[in-house]
Amino acid sequence: MHVLFYSASLTGIGKRFLRIVVSHVPREKIEICRSMAALDSRLHKPLDGLAIAVFHVTVIDELGALITRRDLLADFRTILVLPNCDESTTALAHVLRPRFVIYSDGDLPDASVVLGKMLQGKTTGPGANRWDGQASEVRMIQ
Secondary structure, three states, X not given: OEEXXXXXXXXXXXXXXXXXHHHHOOHHHXXXXXXXXXXXXXXXXXXXXXXXXXXXXXXXXXXXXXXXXXXXHOOOEXXXXXXXXXXXXXXXXHHHOOOEEEEOOOOHHHHHHHHHHHHHOOOOOOOOOOOOOOOOOOEXXX
């Protein structure tokens, strides 16, 4: 199962959560997008096994940009990392129908458990690819 990881500013909790993703998923099955343009480019290609998306949102404008792309994100099981726990931010985030929401001051062990359970589930199609035990490099999309 492949993971799409978005973070324009790969710092703080985003960087720590990426380490958690890498601990659960072989590196060759992680695609990192560092800009909305890169994310758009990736979302307009075939999914090729992408089933889980992690979005590290650092400003509300990024959340709004993700919401405008919600139709392209509908097939993903999503984890959102939000900048704050304001009620309005949380309400906006739920438009994306995430499986799990974590805040910048949140508890990463809980998020790790949720990611692990998501990875144990089946992907959307039959014959889901499982980890073959080989790792290489994380694919960075600029």
